[in-house]
Amino acid sequence: MTEQDPPEARAASTASRLTLSADLVDALPVGVLLTAPDGAVLGANAAARDVLGDSPADLATVVLGEAGPEAWSPDGRQVPADQLPAAVALRTGEPASAVVGIPQGDDEPTWLRVTATPVDLPAEPGALLMTVDTATTEVVQARTLAAHGDMVRLAFDDAAIGMALIGLDGRLIRANAALARSLVMSPAELLTRTLDELAHPDERESGCAEISRLLEGTADSPSAVTMGRRFITGAGTLLHTRLTVTVVRDAAGEPLHLWHQLEDITEMRRAQDLLEWRALYDHLTGLANRRLLLDRLAHALQQHRHAPGHVAVVFADLDDFKRVNDSLGHDAGDLLLRVVADRLRSAIRPGDTVARVGGDEFVMVFEQVTSAEHAGELLDAVLAVVHAPVHVGGHDVLPRLSAGLTVNDGSRDAERVLRDADTALYVAKQSGRARWEVYQDEYRREALHRISVEAELRGAVERGDFVLHYQPIVELSSSEVIAHEALVRWQHRERGLLLPGEFIQVCEDTDLIVGLGAWVIREAVAFLARHPELPGRVYVNVSPRQIGRSDEGLGARGLARTVADALAEAGVSGDRLGIEITESGVLQATDLARADLDRLTELGVVLVLDDFGTGYSALSSVLQAPIRGLKLDRSFTIRLGDGGACDRISTAIAALVDSLSSHGVVEGIETEEQRRLALAHGWTHGQGWLFGHPEPEHALGLPTAGQSQRVPATRRALRTRA
Structure with a gap:
């Protein structure tokens, strides 16, 4: 068409284009309105009428907020009319958009996103082209995200374990209260430090290396790593933690920052250390226990197997310890054991071992001894320290140790060497107390014989x-x-x-x-x-x-x-x-x-x-x-007639028996001379092979x-x- 066309033709063509445009606008899923500056609705498509109603007055009310229902923002605030998109666009001449809620009685408001754009039409200067679309889903999602954000903030701030957001430069961006408490620092002070500065010096290098591998993507897990790490708190104490570091990346996979979670496991570690200590040390004296003793003894024997020198093992126990427990009480007995343990610990050489392996049983391991004589000298020096009075339970007690000693070149295992020393101790106890004996192979043969006799005796007693x-x-x-x-x-x-x-x-x-x-x-x-x-x-x-x-x-x-x-x-x-x-x-x-x-x-x-x-x-x-009577031991009888102390003792005891009107018998009389002497000393009764x-x-x-x-x-x- 040209200007030369008749006016009727141009009008028909224009009408055809306008109808086609209206059809297109009605097909849009978004509501579209054209309004005059005074709020009059000049036109609305089908979607707008579906959302807002067919009445031009209703449409104007919703759009301009004039003489109609109040409008509300998603955060619950009433929106003044001069802040609605239409008013803002008319005032500024720039497009304006907002989400507004139109009350629907007691129901949830109808949420709409309204956008107003100024347009200059020849017939309507200052007109507004407005779009209206439902925003209910948007509001719900926004509220959900807000609630989620609140939950995240609460979970971060009120978490029981320490949390921190760390920049790639190591600086703390944000830290929660639990982390500040664990590190005994104020939140403000904490944000001026880096966690690497607070880490234990022995673990800084390894911790940084682990995080570097995480950032480079070469760690076992591409997104997070968990490690044990110690920190020095603001109070100077040691904090044991289980540290989990998570890397947060952008859409391109580049690291943005690090998320740290520090679980305080100090008490757990102390309990674990205590359990490990108790597994290796005696809880009363602090000495090594049998398990640790055998480990050290086995190592010492292995070391000396192909090296000069020998290993000496001393198995000792306290003489008459039961009497201390029975007479003074178990508290006094425990005190005596601790004192003896301290003396043993102080008396041995550096590098040697002392252990408590039973109630009143102690074992010492002397390394690098040249002979049994050398080991005996070391043992005598230890016993000289132990054998000093101890004041317990209001009494002075004189501790005495009986001991068995064995020396080995590493050719026997730890259990066998310890058993040999114990066998020598048994011989020492049988021979008297407060003494020590050196192990001999015949002692073991006797011990085995004793075990055999014991087994046979049990059956013999039963039968x-x-x-x-x-x-x-x-x-x-x-x-x-x-x-x-x-x-x-x-x-x-x-x-x-x-x-x-x-x-x-x-x-x-x-x-x-x-x-x-x-x-x-x-x-x-x-x-x-x-x-x-x-x-x-x-x-x-x-x-x-x-x-x-x-x-x-x-x-x-x-x-x-x-x-x-x-x-x-x-x-x-x-x-x-x-x-x-x-x-x-x-x-x-x-x-x-x-x-x-x-x-x-x-x-x-x-x-x-x-x-x-x-x-x-x-x-x-x-x-x-x-x-009511007594029997003079045969050890006196065989010495009767020596003209010395034995005769005087025999006479004195016979006189004592007579003065007490008791019954006295001389044991072991084997000769007529012994009978004659016994009679001469005043004895009336006798027993022995002579009779x-x-x-x-x-x-x-x-x-x-x-x-x-x-x-x-x-x-x-x-x-x-x-």
Whole structure:
């Protein structure tokens, strides 16, 4: 078309274009309006009418906010009319846009995004082209994001573990309160530092290297790494953490910053360190325990296997430690152990080891010793430090160590070397106390034999593989039999008849003596029942372990109970039985044991002190017990007639026995000269091979039960004196 076309044609063409434009606008999904400066709606497409309604007044009200419902912002504020997009666009001449909410009664407002753009039309100068679209989804998403942001801020600020946003230069961009508390710093002070500055010096380099690998993408995980890291707090204390570092990257994959999470594991680490310490060290003394000792000993032996020098091992224990515990209490015992441990620790050389491996057992490892003599010198120096008085429980206690020493060139394993030292300790304890012995191979053979004997003894006690032999006790002047002593023998199934020296000590050490002793008492009482004509009493040796027992739940009973039951079962009077007990058994008797002894005397049983003169008891302590006689040990008998101290002691003890109207017997008389001297010293009764060897019942020439035998008047008189 041209200007030369008729006017009617140009108008028709213009109308055609306007209709096509309206159709296109109505097809738009977004509401479009054209408004006059005064707010009059000049036109609206279908989408606008769907959203706002068909009434031009409603449309104007919504768009311009004039004389209509209030408009609200998504954050809950009322929007003044002069701040609506149309008003702003008219005022500024620039496009304006906003999200506004139109109230719908009590329901959620209708949320719209309104954009107003000034346009100059020939027919309507100052007109506005406006677009209106629903914004409900946008508002909901914005609120969700805002809520999420609030949650993130709360999670960051109020988190129980330390969190920080770190720049790539290492500076803290933001840190939460938990991190500030953990590092004992104010938030403001913390933001002036870098975490690398606060890291433990020993871990700065490794920590930076790990983070560098994370930033370069060469770490095990491309996005995060977790490590243990220590920090020095503002108070100068050590903070153990489990640090997780996450790298935050942009859309191109370039790192923006680092996200740090620090979990305070100080208490957990302390607990772990304590558990590890307790696994290797004794909790009472702080010395190495058996596990650490064996590890160090194995290492020392390995080192010396192909090198000059030897390794010496000392196994020691405190003499009479149980007495300290029993008399002064366990607190005093613990204090004594700590003092001894401190002295041992201070006395050994640097590089040597001392450990506590049991209640009162200690082990020392001396490295680089040249010989057993050299090791002995080191041990003597240690013992000189230990053997000094200790004030515990209000008393001065003199600690004494018995010890076993072994020296090895690394050819044996740690367990074997330690066992050898323990074997030597056993020999030292058997030989006396406050002494040490050097291990010899024969000690091990003896120990193995002892184990074998113990195993056999247990079966023998259960089966009753024992017999009693009886040795007469006589009046020295006439050799008349006045009593017998019952002596136990082991009828071994392979080795034949064994004397007490072969097994009694093993029974004592293993507590088998209690069961064996009870059998001896029952058998001796049964022997008396079978021979009512027997002159005098039958004396039975008992162990201190049998006296004062109260653990009936374990099958053990007090001695008086055992004797009473045996007498009642056999129908024998207590005045026909005598009990022999050693000096140490009387001296160490507890209140329960003394009550046991008193109960025996109530049964009519006589108590005699055996092996008198071989112990360490004070005479006054012995006489406090209900003792009615004593037996002079054979070690005195063999020296009678030497014209020295032995004769004087024998005479003095005989006079003491007579002054106390007690019953005295000289043991081990083998010659007529010994009998003569004993009589000359004032002794009236004796026992020994001169008068008869111990014999089994069938060899005594006694009548069997039911037979009678006339007892001479002299022997009847002697019975009352026994």
